[in-house]
Amino acid sequence: MKKFVGLFLVLGVLMIIPAVDLAFAAGDEPGEYLDRRVVIWNLFYRLMTVGFTVGAVVSGTIIWQCWRFRESHPKAKPTPYEGTDW
Numbered sequence: 001m002k003k004f005v006g007l008f009l010v011l012g013v014l015m016i017i018p019a020v021d022l023a024f025a026a027g028d029e030p031g032e033y034l035d036r037r038v039v040i041w042n043l044f045y046r047l048m049t050v051g052f053t054v055g056a057v058v059s060g061t062i063i064w065q066c067w068r069f070r071e072s073h074p075k076a077k078p079t080p081y082e083g084t085d086w
Helices: 002-023 036-068
Strands: none
16 A cells, blocks of 8 residues: 555656646746747657657667578577477
C-alpha cells in the first residue's frame, strides 16, 4: 500500500510542477509576456529532434540485426533449440 501512495505522490508532483511553471511563466513586470507560439514551436522542434534520433537508432539496430543474422551469413548456424544439427 505504501508503494501505491508513493507512486501516486510522485505522479501528482510530476503533474503539478508543469502547471505551476506555466502559471508563473509570464513574469511580474509589464512587457514580459510569454509568446506561446514560440514556446510551442521550440518544443515541437526539440521533440522532433529526439524522435528522429530515436528513430535512426532503432532503424539502424533493425538493419544491423537483419544483416548480421541473415541466412546467407557465413557464420550463421542454427541454434540447438531449432532442432537441426550441423
